[in-house]
Amino acid sequence: MTDLSTFEPRVTAFVCNWCTYTGADLAGTSRLHMASNVRIVRLPCTGRIDHLFIVKAFERGADGVIVSGCHPADCHYTAGNYHARRRFGVFRELLTFMGIDPQRLTFSWVSASEGRKWQDVVNETVDRVRRLGPFDSYHGLAGAATAADDPFAAIEATAASSDAPEHRGAS
Amino acid sequence: MSDLQDTARRLLDEGTVQVVIGWEASRLGARPVFVTSADDCDKLIFDTRCVHNLATFLNPRRVQVAALGKAAVVVKGCDAKAVAGLLREAQFERDAVVTIGVRCGGVVSEPSGLEPPELTSANVAARCPGCDVREPASVDFLVGEAQPEPPVTTSLNERIGELDALSPAERFAFWTGELSRCTQCYACRQACPLCYCERCIVEKSQPQWIETSPHPRGNFAWHLTRAQHLAGRCVGCGECERACPVGIPLGLINRKLQQVVHELYGYTVTDDPAVPAPIGAYATDDTQDFIK
Amino acid sequence: MSKPAKGDMKTDGAQLKTTKATKATKAKPGAKANDAIATVRQRFLVSADALAALVDKLAAAGTPAVAPAWTADGTTDATDATVAATARETEYRSVSGAAELALGERLPRLSLKQYFLPPTEVLFSYRRNGGGEVELTPAPTDFAAQVVLGARPCDTAALPIVDKVMNWDYADELWNARRAATTIFSLACGVEDDSCFCSAVFLDPATAQGADGLLTPVDDGYLVETLSDKGDAFAAAHPESFAALAAGTDKAATEQAERFRAAAGERVAGHLTLDHERLRNWLENHFDDPFWATLGLRCNGCGVCASVCPTCHCFDIVDEPESVGRGVRRRNWDTCQTCVFTLHASGHNPRADQNARYRQRIEHKFHVYPFKFGDVLCTGCGRCSRACPTSQDLAEILAAINAKAAGESAAPDKAGKASKAAKGADAAPTTGADS
Numbered sequence: 098m099t100d101l102s103t104f105e106p107r108v109t110a111f112v113c114n115w116c117t118y119t120g121a122d123l124a125g126t127s128r129l130h131m132a133s134n135v136r137i138v139r140l141p142c143t144g145r146i147d148h149l150f151i152v153k154a155f156e157r158g159a160d161g162v163i164v165s166g167c168h169p170a171d172c173h174y175t176a177g178n179y180h181a182r183r184r185f186g187v188f189r190e191l192l193t194f195m196g197i198d199p200q201r202l203t204f205s206w207v208s209a210s211e212g213r214k215w216q217d218v219v220n221e222t223v224d225r226v227r228r229l230g231p232f233d234s235y236h237g238l239a240g241a242a243t244a245a246d247d248p249f250a251a252i253e254a255t256a257a258s259s260d261a262p263e264h265r266g267a268s
Numbered sequence: 269m270s271d272l273q274d275t276a277r278r279l280l281d282e283g284t285v286q287v288v289i290g291w292e293a294s295r296l297g298a299r300p301v302f303v304t305s306a307d308d309c310d311k312l313i314f315d316t317r318c319v320h321n322l323a324t325f326l327n328p329r330r331v332q333v334a335a336l337g338k339a340a341v342v343v344k345g346c347d348a349k350a351v352a353g354l355l356r357e358a359q360f361e362r363d364a365v366v367t368i369g370v371r372c373g374g375v376v377s378e379p380s381g382l383e384p385p386e387l388t389s390a391n392v393a394a395r396c397p398g399c400d401v402r403e404p405a406s407v408d409f410l411v412g413e414a415q416p417e418p419p420v421t422t423s424l425n426e427r428i429g430e431l432d433a434l435s436p437a438e439r440f441a442f443w444t445g446e447l448s449r450c451t452q453c454y455a456c457r458q459a460c461p462l463c464y465c466e467r468c469i470v471e472k473s474q475p476q477w478i479e480t481s482p483h484p485r486g487n488f489a490w491h492l493t494r495a496q497h498l499a500g501r502c503v504g505c506g507e508c509e510r511a512c513p514v515g516i517p518l519g520l521i522n523r524k525l526q527q528v529v530h531e532l533y534g535y536t537v538t539d540d541p542a543v544p545a546p547i548g549a550y551a552t553d554d555t556q557d558f559i560k
Numbered sequence: 561m562s563k564p565a566k567g568d569m570k571t572d573g574a575q576l577k578t579t580k581a582t583k584a585t586k587a588k589p590g591a592k593a594n595d596a597i598a599t600v601r602q603r604f605l606v607s608a609d610a611l612a613a614l615v616d617k618l619a620a621a622g623t624p625a626v627a628p629a630w631t632a633d634g635t636t637d638a639t640d641a642t643v644a645a646t647a648r649e650t651e652y653r654s655v656s657g658a659a660e661l662a663l664g665e666r667l668p669r670l671s672l673k674q675y676f677l678p679p680t681e682v683l684f685s686y687r688r689n690g691g692g693e694v695e696l697t698p699a700p701t702d703f704a705a706q707v708v709l710g711a712r713p714c715d716t717a718a719l720p721i722v723d724k725v726m727n728w729d730y731a732d733e734l735w736n737a738r739r740a741a742t743t744i745f746s747l748a749c750g751v752e753d754d755s756c757f758c759s760a761v762f763l764d765p766a767t768a769q770g771a772d773g774l775l776t777p778v779d780d781g782y783l784v785e786t787l788s789d790k791g792d793a794f795a796a797a798h799p800e801s802f803a804a805l806a807a808g809t810d811k812a813a814t815e816q817a818e819r820f821r822a823a824a825g826e827r828v829a830g831h832l833t834l835d836h837e838r839l840r841n842w843l844e845n846h847f848d849d850p851f852w853a854t855l856g857l858r859c860n861g862c863g864v865c866a867s868v869c870p871t872c873h874c875f876d877i878v879d880e881p882e883s884v885g886r887g888v889r890r891r892n893w894d895t896c897q898t899c900v901f902t903l904h905a906s907g908h909n910p911r912a913d914q915n916a917r918y919r920q921r922i923e924h925k926f927h928v929y930p931f932k933f934g935d936v937l938c939t940g941c942g943r944c945s946r947a948c949p950t951s952q953d954l955a956e957i958l959a960a961i962n963a964k965a966a967g968e969s970a971a972p973d974k975a976g977k978a979s980k981a982a983k984g985a986d987a988a989p990t991t992g993a994d995s
Contacts, residue, residue: 179550196440238485299951458862511949
């Protein structure tokens, strides 16, 4: 079990290249302060974000997930966000039914000019996930052989060493 | 019954089709049969034991069935929905298959038995009560007598309501327990008329999105994906659950998603192939309450 | 229980190639596995109450017995008395108390195999260290001792059969370690149904093949016969449960047990009779028989038959990364019934359709394995037929092949009348298996 007193939520954000990523970039260049718990994965479009990305994030140690892209009518590819909205509308209900607390998920529209909204999305999500605590129940699903140690320990250890070709530090 | 046999016989005699896919009686109960000769059409039955969704055999990747030639398939209402699903998704042309619809008053949950059992609330398949296609409309032939409504039983909806009332942690514990028995044999997929992919995502290894090891983590990924890929497509025939060798209540998940696509997008799965499925379509004013 | 059913042996006298596994017994298929049956060491009478107390005691001690138990899951509620007994399923599991036991009821839905070859198990974990070295940690093989109580003889009998595969060209450490750590008391079976055919594959409902002890229902409980050191040791460790037979009751209990076993054997013996030598020869010479071209039609290709089978043992090996530079190698159940089992990287699939895959299932169990190891890779438990979503009926298919084989061997000119007759039977391939 993760030590609650030192618990820092790990949140994975899957964002679209055109709006949210640029919005997050704006938040950074505007020097907005926000929680540093979010790792961003940039994709072309929310329509490219498969539900399995969320599953994989939870499998590999995420405590919360953000999915964010262009506002309706703003999609760079016209309709990718509309398709995503339907799919994630269903998937969110599916996860809820399977007992995965929907509070661990944030879906948002953040445009390229909404650096401040991204700051809010990040801070609110991290706060919410911090209150929920670590998602040990999911991380430990594969049994003692895999849950025995912190899934991120190896990342950090490998990142610190010189031969870490796969790892591109996101923090 | 003779209606069914006569129709099949005529189709084979006239050479309209080369095989009729229907049910026969065997010592272990009703089972799918592939009749290629008009002389064998008296094997064909339809009764309360005919639970299998024969649309499954229309998957063009079942090459050994396709090799028999053009097929006529006997369909209950739920099977007709599956045929419509395959047509909607362009798996074959409408005139590539002949559908013989049977009027259905419900089936039992298991096909076993030497005689067709009377339907009761104890033995009726979970999907049958409340069925909306007991006389499929989209078929080429409709045979058999009009049937009474299936008996009412404890509905899937009630069980779903019970689960919905639990806390997320309790539901997670419930499903972890259920899924821990899964061996990832994929019988649920193979029995599903709409799981027809040439290569299922679980069998793709570069990258390996779904862990094939049947620990609960791999099993969650598999069952979340199976359900999500069938959202708005599942016809609710219950074959996945019946095929499961370890009794995982997949019908609950499928029914839940039927409820969800109905509530969110007003969609009900139908035997009309012209109605588009909800995933893959969209409306600009779709609900987005869940999006910040 | 030193005897295999003698009647079962008479149909079989094949000349198999002598392998290491067959040397000891003059290559009599069916005989070798039965060699695993030791003679009875000791007899005890264990009352139903004593057995329940033993199960409770083991659970309380933190070493629960594995035993058939009612399932309590989303589909069937074992505690709900309104659920008909026929609708209730059983499974092998570690029982937390005697109340869960389902001894002598329906066959557990998965076989005992899962306790020796789990659906998934770790082979080793790996970690890439800083210097580019890879550190491997093999899965431990020091399994805690476990006891199985009330196993089906058709499940227990499968273990020596699979032992041969697991120790053929490589001694499978995990399988062997689990076998060594497990003591099995099976329960003579009195509950057969139309899918059972143990007596057609050299066994019987009370076979002690693979067991360390055999329970047989008698008045007031069970006659327990120990058959190995492990069986003796377990009985010795629980003297309050294993009551020595009082002088005088020995004979009565033994006779009653014999009657129970004989009656069960007679009931199942009528289900199917196979001439294994002829069957094997037919399979060897009819790889392209038209019969096969119909068998896969109704098959979903799901491999439920292999999942539930006590003797199917194929596994897949996967590496699952846990994180960057760290992961686990596991092996998982696999089955020849899926289309990807033989799919080559080139895209070519030597078993191109389900007919070929179903033929593989029959060939492996009744031709290839017997050829290699002298036994058959089947205990006649019938699970495959019961569990098949499309009611593929193994007993019916075997009977059909057996009849074809008999027809051919009866004809003097094999290329003439008999094969014509066989072709005639195949001319209208309308069902999966015309018997």
